[in-house]
Amino acid sequence: MDFRHSARVDALRGQLLAFFETHIYPNEHRFAEEVEANTQAGKRWTPTAVIEELKPEAKAAGLWNLFLPESEHGAGLSNVEYAPLAEIMGRVPWASEVFNCSAPDTGNMEVLARYATPAQQAQWLTPLLDGSIRSAFAMTEPDVASSDGTNIALRIERDGDNYLLDGHKWWTSGAGDPRCALYIVLGRSNPDHPPHQQHSVVLVPAGTPGLKVGRPLPVFGFDDAPHGHCEVTFDGVRVPAENLLLGEGRGFEMMQGRLGPGRIHHCMRLIGVAERALELMCRRLLGRVAFGKPVAKQGVWEERIADARCRIDQARWLTLHAAWKMDQAGNKAARGDIGAVKIVVPQMACDIIDMAMQAFGGAGLADQVPLAAFFMQARALRIADGPDEVHRQALAKLELARYLPPREHRIA
Amino acid sequence: MDFRHSARVDALRGQLLAFFETHIYPNEHRFAEEVEANTQAGKRWTPTAVIEELKPEAKAAGLWNLFLPESEHGAGLSNVEYAPLAEIMGRVPWASEVFNCSAPDTGNMEVLARYATPAQQAQWLTPLLDGSIRSAFAMTEPDVASSDGTNIALRIERDGDNYLLDGHKWWTSGAGDPRCALYIVLGRSNPDHPPHQQHSVVLVPAGTPGLKVGRPLPVFGFDDAPHGHCEVTFDGVRVPAENLLLGEGRGFEMMQGRLGPGRIHHCMRLIGVAERALELMCRRLLGRVAFGKPVAKQGVWEERIADARCRIDQARWLTLHAAWKMDQAGNKAARGDIGAVKIVVPQMACDIIDMAMQAFGGAGLADQVPLAAFFMQARALRIADGPDEVHRQALAKLELARYLPPREHRIA
Amino acid sequence: MDFRHSARVDALRGQLLAFFETHIYPNEHRFAEEVEANTQAGKRWTPTAVIEELKPEAKAAGLWNLFLPESEHGAGLSNVEYAPLAEIMGRVPWASEVFNCSAPDTGNMEVLARYATPAQQAQWLTPLLDGSIRSAFAMTEPDVASSDGTNIALRIERDGDNYLLDGHKWWTSGAGDPRCALYIVLGRSNPDHPPHQQHSVVLVPAGTPGLKVGRPLPVFGFDDAPHGHCEVTFDGVRVPAENLLLGEGRGFEMMQGRLGPGRIHHCMRLIGVAERALELMCRRLLGRVAFGKPVAKQGVWEERIADARCRIDQARWLTLHAAWKMDQAGNKAARGDIGAVKIVVPQMACDIIDMAMQAFGGAGLADQVPLAAFFMQARALRIADGPDEVHRQALAKLELARYLPPREHRIA
């Protein structure tokens, strides 16, 4: 058993931390100001100059496409090697895109790398890897309980050499971005198949007639501009049959493959969020005086700081082990481990951000520190990619299965 | 012991519930649409027509100024009589103003009713009671830990027949409203006095030179338009000496008088918020099907519903008893009871709203149901009017004082 | 709404508190020593002299049978009047018996007062009210999930003028007491009836052939001597047919009647337990010095003290209201309220006792303070009289029923 990062990862961590000191932290205010200025100028949904300027720097530094395991594309890092880098990227909400490591593009690239034909890869994967286009992933629907994937109802019908898509999606992340060129869409193509073989995935180019991007949904009061999570309607959207991915009825198979890495990537970043919230909290408590002494020395704060440290460290080891197991045994064998990470990390992050807010008082609710934005992100992940409740049910089933058929245990 | 409401309260509850069915619930979408339309029209910070239209209806129905106990003004209700009415008003975020029962005006009217001279009352209390002006309360400051009131640093200096005010406030609720005519301002006038006698309260008319209303602070991305919680700077603001309230150095004395009722009013409303969140949650869980049956029948939901019911009911009785004690023994004798309510209710509401969000999935984060707005409101109240931590310290001191001087107890 | 106790209750509280100061607290060590001496003398299961000596004092003071509402027997107090007295009695684990207010006799007397024939009452109720005999209640069985009462399997068969009982009970409280003269037994007499009409209650005199009292079950290592919670087997136990209570198949009906008051009585006492644990905790924290100052001033303790106060007060109001509703509307109408009390109070008491243990360090785990015994009592009540989970399910069903049939709510 060895809890050390590899030398390569240590080096990359060092580079990435240095990049943050030089390029990311100093630009946090600028990002906010640029979005605000764009908004005032009537172009709220515009990519920021700051991110675009930093991308070449990141590429030049070799900090690009760090996320793709087992692939000739990307940096050739395994999941357990990517985890500590993703954690660092999580410390600033908009930073991942600088390194071409932001959702939903990472998951979409992973799908394309695994399941797309060479032609599909040439058309979509190459520019995504290059960062010259963005993409969206359209799965969740407002009209059904999407936590049960078999409910997904968008119709995909074969019509000669085409597929016709009709349905209503929402929470389609990245759809607000004008650079979004590709929608990866899950729908029901074969309603007569068994429940887990009814769905397919189709590639829909942005701008296809009938595809309409609606309003960006707020999370709490945030619209996450210029990224956005949008409603998208498909009204007789027609695409060539070769835009089908992998095969009819194989949507679930691919979704399981896509969602596992996507979930754990979000959680890796959230560990960085939690660490930063704890850092902000400690600095605030040390620097603020009430009732005659630093708040850090008062009341419940030491208790909370210790609990925060215990919870972050536990969540990190759980996550690193799950990533390692994905590398060793595959995403399917690690699905319980990934599920545990998905259950643990967002709630942990929410709780620590909540503590930090309380330490900041009113300032913690507003926008000078990123705590409210952090909370929005962490809270949303208790629902996105499957709500806590569904992941707990799945994990419990795995646990109970170890003891079937029921028999009384020794002693009991 | 009698847990029944008085006949008068039962009648008022009936009236108020009917008013909500007829006038409030049917206008919830209209309110949101009106604010959105105003925003599009470049006038986000404009009072809504819907509230203004409903005010005469409320006045005509006798549902006006229900909050003022022990006063010739208002409806003549005691605190314990007002509580169940405030709870109903809390069910819709903007509803209280319809009945002239919204913060910070209620607390400000209470201060003026108790401490203002007849001339001050004629100038400010009368139009506030009538609903023809709005007011703001400026206490919290960004540069000091305002949870310790003795830190409040805005300078109030006597200069001949005037007072000069210099300082920086924030979270000044209601300052965004163009109808806001009066700022009630706490500052330090007598730095040489003992710590709790250094502060005074001054009445500052809106528009006084040097008073500058800054940006509205967001809470989780919400700016609470058209009400707003703003930064306000005082740069050599000059008001006549007769604008002093009660006397120099008596600021704390009044603030304790003001803050107790203000705190419990917020909590009364939050009980209504929690009840509505529970109702929304139950309806959603009953109506939504996943994995083949209504979600209400699955997993943890019955557990959570039961816990929500237990917590709301407990919090309500705690609140009603505290209100009753304010009526019987005065706000000062009830300060521990009010503190307990302030500790319990916002956290309870946060937790229940959080459950409800989880029941709604993505819909719970966005804006079709008011859950995100409810959360913002409840979460902010774990900080506003004194953070949880400070109230817990104060309550613990009261409890420990019962056992001083320390001696070993029987048996122990 | 009036949160005051009646004058009669205030007087009784004063008397009872004085009785505790004079007679109960000074005898706490004596009780423990007497049980220990009895154990050394080989007679662990012997009623204590200390309780027997105090009973005439309590009777003389009019502090006797305070628990029976709506009855010509007892003190004529309502449930809401009894609650604050039961709370006081709860402060010392063995004290209730001094006032003839201890379980399971109180519940058994209530059953006999409501459902027994005059002859049955003369034989059993009169000596129980007088305190000259003790009784036991045999419901729970080891072989079935007794939380679902319809599982109860002890067979009751009509055999001419007799009933024959065969089965296995456990957790039969009071069966260890040599004065126990009566077993009130729930069993299945009519397996062909609908599920809730299959069970009957039979009165079984102690000493009936075939009735065998087994070992006392420990709870966390405590055997609760000389009271005891025993296994009891019924092996062809024969009683006259007139020992049936009320009628065949009416067992559930009576059990609901018995269990409601029994549950809330336990909870009333647990509130006293929690108050005493908090008192012990505060005294300890004030009197103990570590790292240079009283522990009360350190770390998390003020937070916990405040939370304890908030939770006790909330639980008490919930309990008082439920008791009042039992008085006003009957036990059946109040069943949701009683369920809420049963869910809330034992967990609250466990948590506060747990805090207090932590404040005492090692001393809190041992036996100089009654905290470990308190914990045993409170923890057991999260299972006894129905586990938390079953009460939560029942309460959730009541809550959900308010929103049936499912329809989308306004705004939602």
Next chain:
Amino acid sequence: MDFRHSARVDALRGQLLAFFETHIYPNEHRFAEEVEANTQAGKRWTPTAVIEELKPEAKAAGLWNLFLPESEHGAGLSNVEYAPLAEIMGRVPWASEVFNCSAPDTGNMEVLARYATPAQQAQWLTPLLDGSIRSAFAMTEPDVASSDGTNIALRIERDGDNYLLDGHKWWTSGAGDPRCALYIVLGRSNPDHPPHQQHSVVLVPAGTPGLKVGRPLPVFGFDDAPHGHCEVTFDGVRVPAENLLLGEGRGFEMMQGRLGPGRIHHCMRLIGVAERALELMCRRLLGRVAFGKPVAKQGVWEERIADARCRIDQARWLTLHAAWKMDQAGNKAARGDIGAVKIVVPQMACDIIDMAMQAFGGAGLADQVPLAAFFMQARALRIADGPDEVHRQALAKLELARYLPPREHRIA
């Protein structure tokens, strides 16, 4: 990063698991019955035959003294290698002694191996390693807050060639065992030194005049016979000066060395306790039917099972990493990590055992399953070896130190 156990550990795990199947689980009832029979025979405080019979088997299997890292004694395992073996041993409360791996002997052997002279080692360490004697560790005192070690007050005075000891200890584990031959005693020898250099450790042979072993203290209702946690008084106890360990005033230095491993060993075992509680819970829930279906399929149970799995796995990784860090960087460098484990694991175990009890209903409180005994063990460890609160304060101080001197952070 590699999360695999070494091949040697995998082999030892396999051996140990097999030993449990063959020798330990089948004897669980026998152990309980033997203690009960001894008690009936008036010899409750007698070592059990079952453990003594199994020791040679364990020795023969090479499963002996697995705990001693960096030592020529013992099995030569590192901390991270010992952890998974200690976890297995924790599954049955009395099992560790079979492998000579039980507290307090392990910690005492570690102290002697590190700090004792060759003569002291020959006299005490050799027979301890051989299992032919037992030992006790006397630190905690009833009269002072022992969580602050500088409070320890037992007087150690030099008197010619002797030391004289006077004082009162309690919670001296193992003192009830008739084989206990050695007391390792912490006391204050140099009251004029700086606070952390006033204390020394002295070796006191059992039977030294003036050393009196008092009653075994119960934890909840358990006396932990035949091991026992006793009061011990030292009344003019005289030992030769060469019984001093290491040097005057060096007690704290050694205690830090002793307590770190002791703490983490307890936690390793508690992870096994928690795993077994979860296993018992799952089996019970699958095998028990209520309201028409297995309890496992109902209500909150899947949620709880998933949470239990998440918490155990997180706690295990935290513990394994801390053990690894002890191996890599030493006990002192790992003190924060050990502290985190001590904070996390006992509470985790308590919570999971508590859930399991609830799943078992009344059976969970009694003694057919070891849950109540498990709870006693886990709950005691929230206090023993330093209460949670003190470990949290220490961990928070380490965390805050990273941000000293206070300065505002970027963005904040």
